[in-house]
Amino acid sequence: MKQVARILPVGLEQQERTILGVVVNLLSAFDLDVEVVDDASEAPHIALVNGEASVGMEYLHSPDTAPVKIVISATPLSGYGAHSLSKPVRVQALKDAIFELWTQNQESIQQVEKNLGSRSKAKPQPRPAKTEAGLRAEQVQDLMLALLLARSQQKHLLFSGQAGHGVLLDGLHGQYYSGLSGEAMEAVCQQQGQAQALGPGPFMSAIEGLEAKPFNDIAWSAARFGAAGRLYDGAELDHTLVMKAFPRFPRRHLRPEHTRVAAMLTKTPMSLRELEANSGIAMDVLIEFYNIGVVLDVLQAKPTEQREIRKLSGGKRGGLLAKIAKRLKIGGNT
Amino acid sequence: MAAADSKIIFAGPVGSGKTSAISCLSDIPVVSTDVDASDETKARKDTTTVAMDYGFLSLEDGTLVHLYGTPGQDRFDFMWQILTEGGLGLVLLIDAARPDPAADMLFYLDAFEKFIAETGAVIGISRVDLSERDIYGLLQQSLIERGQLLPMFEVDARKDEDVNLLVQTLLAVLSAEV
Ligand SMILES: Nc1nc2c(ncn2[C@@H]2O[C@H](COP(=O)(O)OP(=O)(O)OP(=O)(O)O)[C@@H](O)[C@H]2O)c(=O)[nH]1
Ligand SMILES: [Mg+2]
Numbered sequence: 001m002k003q004v005a006r007i008l009p010v011g012l013e014q015q016e017r018t019i020l021g022v023v024v025n026l027l028s029a030f031d032l033d034v035e036v037v038d039d040a041s042e043a044p045h046i047a048l049v050n051g052e053a054s055v056g057m058e059y060l061h062s063p064d065t066a067p068v069k070i071v072i073s074a075t076p077l078s079g080y081g082a083h084s085l086s087k088p089v090r091v092q093a094l095k096d097a098i099f100e101l102w103t104q105n106q107e108s109i110q111q112v113e114k115n116l117g118s119r120s121k122a123k124p125q126p127r128p129a130k131t132e133a134g135l136r137a138e139q140v141q142d143l144m145l146a147l148l149l150a151r152s153q154q155k156h157l158l159f160s161g162q163a164g165h166g167v168l169l170d171g172l173h174g175q176y177y178s179g180l181s182g183e184a185m186e187a188v189c190q191q192q193g194q195a196q197a198l199g200p201g202p203f204m205s206a207i208e209g210l211e212a213k214p215f216n217d218i219a220w221s222a223a224r225f226g227a228a229g230r231l232y233d234g235a236e237l238d239h240t241l242v243m244k245a246f247p248r249f250p251r252r253h254l255r256p257e258h259t260r261v262a263a264m265l266t267k268t269p270m271s272l273r274e275l276e277a278n279s280g281i282a283m284d285v286l287i288e289f290y291n292i293g294v295v296l297d298v299l300q301a302k303p304t305e306q307r308e309i310r311k312l313s314g315g316k317r318g319g320l321l322a323k324i325a326k327r328l329k330i331g332g333n334t
Numbered sequence: 335m336a337a338a339d340s341k342i343i344f345a346g347p348v349g350s351g352k353t354s355a356i357s358c359l360s361d362i363p364v365v366s367t368d369v370d371a372s373d374e375t376k377a378r379k380d381t382t383t384v385a386m387d388y389g390f391l392s393l394e395d396g397t398l399v400h401l402y403g404t405p406g407q408d409r410f411d412f413m414w415q416i417l418t419e420g421g422l423g424l425v426l427l428i429d430a431a432r433p434d435p436a437a438d439m440l441f442y443l444d445a446f447e448k449f450i451a452e453t454g455a456v457i458g459i460s461r462v463d464l465s466e467r468d469i470y471g472l473l474q475q476s477l478i479e480r481g482q483l484l485p486m487f488e489v490d491a492r493k494d495e496d497v498n499l500l501v502q503t504l505l506a507v508l509s510a511e512v
Contacts, residue, residue, distance in 0.1 A: 245478055246485050248470060259485070259499065263506035266483045267454060270510075278510075312510055317422070320340060321505045323393045328359075328498050328505075 004033045005102055005109075008044035008066060011053030015141070015192075016072060016089055020048060023095045032102060043116045045109045046070065046098060051077045052087075067108035068101045070094075092284075140195035143167065143188060144226030147219055147295045149195065156203040158196045161188035167218075168198075168207050174297055176218060177210040189221040219295045220253040223288050231272075231287050235301035238271045241290065245298045257281045258289045268312070271304070278312045341400035342501065343418055344387070345446065346427035347438045351460040351491025352403035353387050355427060358497040360389025360401055386413070414445060423504045424455040427491060428473065431464035436476045443482065450484075454507035457486040458500045 005027075009020060024034040037044050040059070047066040050056040051073030059065065060080045069082035076084045083101055085093055102109070137157055140146045146159040150171030157169040165188050168177040178185060198206065231237070243265040249258070261275055270278070272286050279286075293299025344352045357364045367388040387403030399422075404414055418424070424446055428439050439457065443450065459469055470488055477484060485503045489496035 243483060245474060246483060248474070249487060251488070254499075256502070259487075259503055260506040263456070263485045263503045264510035266485055267507050267510035268512050310512060312512055317340070318509065320397070320422075321509050323395070323397070324391070324399055325502060325505050327391060327393050328502055 004035055005046060005098070006035050006037050006042060006044045007098070008037050008040060008042070008047045010047055010059045011050040011056040012048065012072075013050065013053075016048075016050065019089055019091055019094060023091055023098065027095060027098065032099065034098070040064065040066075043112055045112055046101065048072070048094075049082070051084075067112060068105050070097055070101065137195040137197040141192045142222070142226030143193065143218065144222040144291065144295075145230070146193075146195040146226075147171075147215055147222060148230075148291060151215070151295050151297070156198045156200065158198050158203075158206065159188070159193055160196070161193040162191050165193075168203065168210070169215075170203070170207075170212070173212075174215045174295070175212040176215060177207040177212055179210055185218065186221060189218055190225045215295050216248050216250070219292050220250050223292050223295075224253065231290070235272075235290065236303070237273045237283075238304065239301035240269050240271055240304045240306075241265060241275075241293070242269045242300045242302055243293075243298060244300060247293060247296050247298045255285070257285045258292070261286060261289050265299075270310070274309050277309050339398045339400060340422050341402055341420065342423060342425060342504070343414075343421045343449075344401065344403040344425045344427065345414065345442055346404075346460075347429055347432060347442075349432075350427040350429040350438075351458070351489075352427055354491040355425065355458070355497045355500070356387050356389045356401045356403050358492070358494045359391055359501065361392050362389060364389045364403075386417075418446065418449040421449065421453065423453040423508055424450055425500050425504060426455055426457045427460050427489075428457060428469075429461050430459050430467070430469040430488075431461045435459070435469050436472050439473055439476065440480070443480070454504060455484055456500050456504045456507065457484055458489040458491065458496070459486065460489055460491040462488045463490070 007020070009017065012020065020036065024036065027034050044066040046068040047059065047070070049059055049069060049071045051071040056071070060069070060071070060082065069080060070085060071077045071080065071082040072085050072087055072089050074087045076086060078084065083097055085097060135149055137146075137149060137155070140149055143159055143161070146157055146169060149155065150157045150169040151174065152171070154172045156171070159167045159169060161167070165180055165184055166178065167180070167185070167188055170176065180188065243262070246266060247262055260279060261281060264270065264275065264279065272283065272290060275281065275286050276283050290299060290301070344355055346352055353364055365388050367386060386405050387401075389401040391399040391401065393399065402417055404417060426439070426442050426446070428435050432438060446455070457473070459473065462469065470486070473486060477486070485507060487496070487499060487503070489500060491497065
């Protein structure tokens with residue numbers, strides 16, 4: 001059963017809020033549902049505090065704080081019984097911190113639940129797993145998430161990177177338009193930016209004179225930076241991934257884990273959980289691949305009755321295959 | 335072939351890079367060998383000999399992975415059935431610079447249909463640098479129309495890392511058997 005962690009953000013900046021939103025989605029893929037609460041009276045388990053905001057410092061000094069506190073600041077902050085993260089906070093770091101602190105502090109977290117019970121306050125309902133229906137363009141700050149949003153909602157988006165570099169996304173046809181050079185485009189893939197929805201009229205006039213290029217040209221690079229393990233398209237970890245076509249791997253950004261997963265899916269449709277169990281590849285990387293598959297329209301997640309995790313036999317030759325793979329990795333003759 | 339040994343088959347049209355690919359992997363210089371059909375199958379007693387590429391990869395425990403390149407000409411296609419017996423899987427090389435790569439691919443997919451269904455295959459599109467056309471897109475479309483899902487990459491059959499990718503991918507396909 002999924003657990004629900006209540007997190008109280010205190011004095012966070014807009015960007016930190018966005019990162020928290022991404023992390024919340026990510027954690028739901030790790031069987032931890034997070035509810036972001038607005039008020040200290042809602043018995044939060046974890047407080048995520050901006051150590052550079054005055055409300056943040058006030059909170060840390062107040063008598064009744066959450067049992068687990070994470071402080072974000074430019075220089076590491078010690079004391080207050082808090083875990084410190086440096087600014088700018090990264091998705092991976094925040095996800096890891098929440099997950100670890102949640103696991104390590106179960107005793108004090110359970111105490112919160114008990115106190116809550118004695119105050120006879122209704123327990124918060126576990127929230128359903130997040131789907132992306134509610135995600136708005138304005139919340140999107142990386143190109144990968146913009147590609148996912150454009151694709152899953154079949155939208156027209158403008159993604160503005162730094163230095164005003166704009167990329168126009170046509171989610172219906174899986175194409176993008178930009179006048180950028182390869183290098184500048186690469187930078188947009190790897191930096192934060194801002195997305196904005198465009199109506200068909202403004203979109204058509206914006207793309208005038210620009211060449212259409214496939215999402216495939218940018219998705220692989222963008223996925224390395226963005227969306228950060230966010231499981232997209234309402235998919236669940238135990239949905240079966242069905243491959244519609246083998247993705248076209250680029251020569252650059254080719255990740256061996258991705259080619260391996262893709263190859264496995266050509267033989268047997270499997271869930272992310274099954275892939276994790278049978279390949280040993282980290283869930284983050286698997287989700288990254290799934291997201292690319294959604295953007296490229298080559299993968300589809302289908303709900304399934306079958307919940308148990310199948311162990312692949314690799315045919316009768318599992319041991320042999322592993323030995324050959326090992327031999328190839330060492331790299332034979334050059 | 336000792337009991338624990340295995341083999342991987344490389345097929346494709348004339349000049350598609352079979353010899354090059356096997357050279358990338360083989361522990362020995364590739365030999366063009368006369369394979370005696372009667373070695374390969376008990377059922378086929380007539381001792382036809384056909385020249386084909388041969389190399390091998392030795393594993394740490396001494397097991398050999400034999401690497402066979404089929405002769406490019408169709409007139410030897412009867413040999414393909416014999417060769418594939420007991421094979422691990424197929425690496426199919428398609429030359430992007432030939433006039434009709436899609437027809438080439440379909441020809442080989444038909445010829446090795448049973449073997450591929452029983453084991454697995456991966457497609458390498460070679461000599462992409464010598465073609466102006468988007469052969470990947472063309473072959474992908476043709477696979478979709480055929481309803482067949484196979485890993486496919488653009489490769490240079492002379493490059494170790496590209497050939498390695500093909501074989502690693504083939505192994506991943508085979509490992510996913512339920
Ligand atoms: N430019 C280019 N040349 C390649 C590539 N791959 C292979 N070649 C060259 O293409 C030629 C044919 O390659 P082979 O490896 O002899 O092809 P093959 O399939 O063994 O040919 P047959 O034995 O005649 O059926 C050789 O000159 C290779 O060096 C590639 O990706 N690009
Ligand atoms: Mg040859």
